[in-house]
Amino acid sequence: MMKITMQNKHTSLIHIPVLLKETIDCLNIKSNGTYLDCTSGFGGHSSKILENLTTGKLYCFDQDEIAIKYLKRHFANAKNVKFFNQNFTGIKQFPEKTFDGIIFDLGVNSLMFDDSTRGFSYNLNGPLDMRMSKQTSLTAQYIINHYSKQELNNIFQQYGEVKKPYRIVDTILNRRAKNAITTTKQLSEIICSNTPGSFIRKHPAKQYFQALRIVVNDELNVLKQALTTSLKLLKINGILAVISFHSLEDRIVKQIFNNASKSHDIYDSNVPLYAQKKACYQLINKKPLRPSLAEINRNKRSQSAKLRIIQRIG
Ligand SMILES: C[S@@+](CC[C@H](N)C(=O)[O-])C[C@H]1O[C@@H](n2cnc3c(N)ncnc32)[C@H](O)[C@@H]1O
Incomplete structure (x- = not known):
């Protein structure tokens, strides 16, 4: 800690x-x-x-x-x-x-952002946690590895205001079928490598991380x-x-x-x-x-x- x-x-x-x-x-x-x-x-x-x-x-x-x-x-x-x-x-x-x-x-x-172990930052590598309180049980890792394709698309569209998260969600599903996705770095890399163009103004993972955080903490x-x-x-x-x-x-x-x-x-x-x-x-x-x-x-x-x-x- x-x-x-x-x-x-x-x-x-x-x-x-x-x-x-x-x-x-x-x-x-x-x-x-x-x-x-x-x-x-x-x-x-x-x-x-x-x-x-x-x-x-x-x-x-x-x-x-x-x-x-x-x-x-x-x-x-x-x-x-x-x-x-x-x-x-x-x-x-x-x-x-x-x-x-x-x-x-x-x-x-x-x-919370600066402590990699909390899992809020797409710039630091840590566990995909994102809980503000350790009294709660739902983590970003659980959502990423267990929620259905439709649920993940909905989460990113509704809470991240991402218009078309489909390619990234498909990649998440393919990856997790082989090995669980457990770190912020793994998720961030999936998002970046499936986002075309440069991201000088905004990091492509920002909206995805925001969406997960909103759901984890309701x-x-x-x-x-x-x-x-x-x-x-x-x-x-x-x-x-x-x-x-x-x-x-x-x-x-x-x-x-x-x-x-x-x-x-x-x-x-x-x-x-x-x-x-x-x-x-x-x-x-x-x-x-x-x-x-x-x-x-x-x-x-x-x-x-x-x-x-x-x-x-x-
Ligand atoms: C932006 S910070 C507040 C900073 C504070 N005003 C200061 O000057 O240090 C937001 C804080 O709200 C807490 N928080 C967010 N949602 C909460 C909730 N639903 N219940 C209790 N605390 C919450 C977070 O844990 C975090 O510490």
């Missing part, structure tokens, strides 16, 4: 927090408020929230055991923070209208569940801020936020009439906030980030 120190050879910090100022500014933190960081990672956003609290409280979730161990050590002296090594769907354990602010900074942390379903719960957990005037990193995530955030901020027609059988029920939430930004060029230059991984913010008003 990779040793965790504040510095590692790939990044100046373990994980450089993305859109940090924008996220903290939008939370408008009250020093006695209660906050929830659903993806605390290596504590970039959590640290800034804590700095602004006096009697307030912060609750931190992360399903990555390594991140939670680090957080517990890093915040050992902070009395007003609690950690949960759980999937963020576990936030439903809180009672309604509990939080002044909730944040999600989705996806994987940089250490990322889109847990996001839908947790966002719906989060809206209910906000106090009046409370803020929910979500940073997403690819279009499938952002689409879910956008749809859930747009729906929550629309007034709805409801049928009142006593009158009987249709009445307008005013929305209980308002969008803070119609268009998502994006990192500045300076931030992208400092941290290439921020490039695709989008921050959407919604406030409870009723």
